[in-house]
Amino acid sequence: MSHDNLKVFPSVRERYDALVHAGDLDDDPSQQRLASRFDRLIHDVATKRLATKSSALGWLFSRKAPRHEIVKGLYIHGEVGRGKTMLMDMFHQLVPVKRKRRAHFIDFMADVHERINAHRQALKKGETKQEDPIPPVADALAEQAWVLCFDEFTVTDIADAMILSRLFRALFERGVVLVATSNVAPDNLYRDGLNRQLFLPFVDLLKTHVDVINLDARTDYRLEKLNRMPVFLSPLDDETNRLMDEAWHAATDGATITQDSVKVKGRTVVIPHAARHVARFTFADLCSKPLGAADYTAIIKRYQTIFIDAVPVLDQPRRNEAKRFIILIDILYDHHVHVVISAAASPDQLYVAKSGTEAFEFDRTASRLFEMQSEDYLAEAGKLEPVAEARSAGI
Template structure:
């Protein structure tokens, strides 16, 4: 048995079809073709691994000699909620490679910049004579993983844009295979960005080392299923808990549930349960801790559907929690995030204090919570493109 209590399948296509048969997915021809393409990549990786093992010095020489055995990775782009992340995660689980890494691209680049800064500090301290940080950073990254899987490949930061070409040229020279999902085609990366002409060599390099696939699947089956379910459940009881779990299962589609975290201004915010583009919290996780707008925005940059369990009735002694909840709902609403909530009362009865600014502000929160249950809001949540400062909703 696998760690997520599902049968271990030898191929992405078989894993995909098993979820279709279980009713967790609706079969989609575009997704089926991509699953088969991932299986070809798995075959190529397995062949490369065997070839490398045939020579004890194969890996050493492969990092220095011109590469004739390049395994082309995949760059999958398409609209939000088409199944890109789901299929890449299946591939990552099944890829016959020990040294592999799956990361959000933003987190990977933050790691890269940390490594570069550490190298420069070491140079300053006289601990190394290597002035160029890129080769040693590429060495360390390639040693850690020669298959890199990136979710949400996007370039908005000029610091990232300026280093990508040199970094990935070094990684590809070291035999690293790239698999990435994105909402945009390679030619549209860093579009209208500052000094974009300096970034364009990376796009050309990328196309040499990956096959570009447009996943033109239909609207997300999970969003369709979730939109048929209630998204605000009250009061808090066993039936509400059952319906929340049912909606969670529909949203995650049988994916492995893990704990995650995001970095915000040097702090770590824990996501207790996460799968694909969906995260689940309790009210206490989000509003009883000293979190603010920056934390909530960082969460929705990564997760496009948010579950919030056990929102209590709030009063004057809990006004700080109420204030955080007001800010949270404002951010979720403004970015059209798909939200599923269980609460002790209906939105208009969640805050019972009659005085203070929170009482006035919560009227807007209640109104937004009602609107977020509407079909118009849910339809918009499933179709918007990601915002610049935070991704839009949809799963």
Template sequence: MSHDNLKVFPSVRERYDALVAAGDIEADPAQQRLADRFDRLIHELATTRLATKSSALGWLFGRKAPRRDFIKGLYIHGEVGRGKTMLMDMFHQLVPAKRKRRAHFLDFMADVHERINAHRQALKNGDTKQEDPIPPVAEALAEQAWVLCFDEFTVTDIADAMILSRLFRALFERGVVLVATSNVAPDDLYRDGLNRQLFLPFVELLKTHVDVVSLDARTDYRLEKLNHLPVYLSPLGGETKRQMDAAWHAATDGAVVSPDSLKVKGHTVSIPQATRGTARFSFADLCSKPLGAADYMAIVQRYRTVFIDDVPVLDYPRRNEAKRFIILIDVLYDNQVHLVMSAAATPDQLYHAKTGTEAFEFDRTASRLFEMQSEDYIAATGTTHSRAEPKSAGV
């Protein structure tokens, strides 16, 4: 994808059309409609905000303003890879507000919990008399950004579910405008969650403050490109690395790639390369470190396409790494994650040991690795196939 200077494009639609003209993306009517909707929101934000200013420069440089009129944000939901994040990122870059924030929703909630804990500690130390942490936390967040953009809005944690209604009511009262992407409609958030009836007021609050848009683009564009590339490559070597890099380039589609990290039960899980729901690791990153099922679950909740480089042939002395690899593949398989992997051998030849439970358990892992290359499995991850060629190299 080209990295044209976004300032050249005064609207999301013009930026989108430029990418189409350059051949970086294919034109899609659903995406075009969403681009136009983002532009209407930019116009509304600009005109409403400017009405509270004595000059345009005051808003553009983000000085504090009086209470704003109520502006409805956007909640965009749809299947993986339909362009939600791409278009929201264009909006975030183009909206001329200094006080704006773009974050993965789980990162935002981790920040909220840290602020709440810090407030409670301040109350304990006698540094504040405000017992309820929500108002001051909301005030601080609103001061930081009045346009909030969240990628992958999802609620799986009961601690998050229980505070969302009060937190966002306070944010909306302070004029915060929410833009979010999600894989599910608002009514399906926290479905089957513990004490969900206590969460439902947030759903109604959310629908009052955003326009809900279903992005029904025709296909997963990034993963469609992966259909023309192998997903399991062996043996290791220069050609395998070249093909892995080609698959990574297709999956990331020119997006900016950067490291990421996740907080899981008090420790940090590092993601060496990540962008737009896609992450890349080495085998050592995932299996030579003391990681477990909770860490792998945190990864798949954020990333729906996972690349793993350089899986070696394992044996009994490396059974701890083999055990982690078994758990990792179980988590990826159970959550229907799209896996692209390079390995020293075919799945049935990756573990050599006659003793230990790992030898028996690895049979299931090998079977799953074969299945994860199948048309049916990849289709279940959200990819649509239109060809009959095999998806693996060396298998």
């Protein structure tokens, strides 16, 4: 079904019902209720926007909305694959606001830290006299978007934890409406983190400005679809390509596909195709380039389902690529990453050289590739969430 056709539906609930009617989704009461709640939030946001425009002073002071104009956002938590991101994306598409932003929370915080560092550099150069970077950063963020939608709201970094309370207090004072998905309830954010007591005021602030909803849907629909499909496909032919694309569509579930990147020790590793927790590469993307364990680990910190297209039969002249593939599979296996692979041959026929270290090591790789297709492995794969890369900053 072409999701472009859904543009005719004016509400999240109607868009959701259309997907159910088309057979793209199973009807779920919890998802129905959340869709309707998103529609109420759209109404509240639209009402605030119109009220602001109708006021002669609204244009002047819209960034610092009066207390009575505050709109409570939503914080939706629940287990992986329950439909949180899908419904939030529908809301983001439909909410009638030009200044809106949808971002992965890790990317948003990376942007915040870059803005803070840029302000501090400007202060050192005498380009500003404002010592506190939070107000101007909040001004710039609120000017860019007053409806913020975050996917995978999580706090694992002390630098983020120390800044969140002051930053979001400033954003809320400027009338920003927050919508976020997470795998944990607000009270469990930054649990067992260093100096967590300094983070707790943010939790109280957050719960004042959002309604907290636990999306307790029946099952992990994304993995349910994906686990019905083969995860190692060979040989490389049109049918294999078709099945890979079918599995990709099931895993991304209609989400927008974009190019992404991760920073590793000052270098940029490109993710050619990405949506939500799913990334897609060719073998050449991952193993014909000078990548190593740190690069692969950085990728799986953000993506828990990895597609790898066109793994060739390898031999002695391609031993460097074989070595990278061995390292890649070790990391994917150790972290229980869900993997979908198309290859020229079965796992035990992928490395044909009979001598050398790689020939010995590839026996383990083949064994792991077989195990990664097992029901036990697939039952565990996807349960662990990507974690934020640690950053250091003097906040």
